[in-house]
Amino acid sequence: MEPLLWVDEALEIIDQSLLPDRILTLRLESLAALREAIASLRLRGAPALGLAGAWGTALACREAGDPAAPGYESRVRELAEALARVRPTAVNLAWGVRQVLDTLEAAAPGDWPVLAVDCAARLHAEDRAAGQALCAAGAELLREGGRYLTHCNAGPLATSGVGTALGIFLEGRRRGLDFEVLVDETRPLLQGARLTTLELREAGVRHRLITDSMAAFAMARLGVDGVFIGADRIALNGDTANKIGSYGLALAARAHGVPFHVAAPLSSVDSACPNGAGIPIEERDGAEVRGYAGLRWAPSGTPTWNPAFDVVPAELIQDIVTEQGLLAAPFSRSIRDALSRLRVPNSHRARSTS
Numbered sequence: 001m002e003p004l005l006w007v008d009e010a011l012e013i014i015d016q017s018l019l020p021d022r023i024l025t026l027r028l029e030s031l032a033a034l035r036e037a038i039a040s041l042r043l044r045g046a047p048a049l050g051l052a053g054a055w056g057t058a059l060a061c062r063e064a065g066d067p068a069a070p071g072y073e074s075r076v077r078e079l080a081e082a083l084a085r086v087r088p089t090a091v092n093l094a095w096g097v098r099q100v101l102d103t104l105e106a107a108a109p110g111d112w113p114v115l116a117v118d119c120a121a122r123l124h125a126e127d128r129a130a131g132q133a134l135c136a137a138g139a140e141l142l143r144e145g146g147r148y149l150t151h152c153n154a155g156p157l158a159t160s161g162v163g164t165a166l167g168i169f170l171e172g173r174r175r176g177l178d179f180e181v182l183v184d185e186t187r188p189l190l191q192g193a194r195l196t197t198l199e200l201r202e203a204g205v206r207h208r209l210i211t212d213s214m215a216a217f218a219m220a221r222l223g224v225d226g227v228f229i230g231a232d233r234i235a236l237n238g239d240t241a242n243k244i245g246s247y248g249l250a251l252a253a254r255a256h257g258v259p260f261h262v263a264a265p266l267s268s269v270d271s272a273c274p275n276g277a278g279i280p281i282e283e284r285d286g287a288e289v290r291g292y293a294g295l296r297w298a299p300s301g302t303p304t305w306n307p308a309f310d311v312v313p314a315e316l317i318q319d320i321v322t323e324q325g326l327l328a329a330p331f332s333r334s335i336r337d338a339l340s341r342l343r344v345p346n347s348h349r350a351r352s353t354s
């Protein structure tokens, strides 16, 4: 399933908020529609958000009016930077915006609309290639008959259609391996239950759904050979922000001697962020904790805390699977070395807008 595609000057996305029961394609022709889709998680997952940032900047070039009119460049920047702020934790969103804006900087404004589309298309193709390389490297960690656990959704839907942590399982299956995946349901928005199960089923990967609170006991009772998660932002020391619940999972994995793997493209590394303390954590509406999909089970108005992400400290992470292969501890060195091998320097992100 392709979560987002640029078709005839607009972005077409699968509305992930309706999955698994309805597959609806939405055509987003304006920045306002894209902002709404991102805020309501119709389009989600860090790498997919990076592409949304890039394509959104192409929309900004169109919505900013006549490139020959005074103030065109600053209008494009304002519109694109506002888009980057819609979800603050996944660095990829601001990264996608930044990559396109940096490409435009040296060009004449009249060329911006076309250049922005070209740049977004290149980033889209690069994300696919990075996903394929990452999944090939990660599949080496799987063994026949193994049992693995994942959290949230880091599959094709969360990227340009290949996946990261979940893409590794899909690649393992393609190689003929048989193994089982335990899927955390991932409260409060149930990305694991709604999306990950769907993608594993389509690929013929054996899986069982568990509630988040069952993960530690699954490690103790069933045995788990590895935990694989994606990432929304990786700091330079390896501290990793991912869907809320990832930190608890990492602690449980450490207590049970289970290897904890992070899988992400290098576009998820924030080269301006030395450690996890600097990662902004999105807090969402309390209604998501009090209930789901119009159903409320807590008393109306019950006070809540709803951070959408948490931070896994680097010392709990076994390795980070990237398009360059496995990065090992000490991450400060392996991440720095990986960034230095990038064709387009990651320092673009140093000026990220989030």
Ligand code: MRU
Pocket: 041, 044, 045, 046, 047, 090, 151, 152, 153, 154, 155, 158, 159, 163, 164, 165, 191, 229, 230, 231, 232, 242, 243, 244, 308
């Ligand atoms: O709130 P979401 O659904 O956008 O959160 C997504 C996650 O936390 C994913 O694990 C992460 O973005 C990696 S996706 C390859």
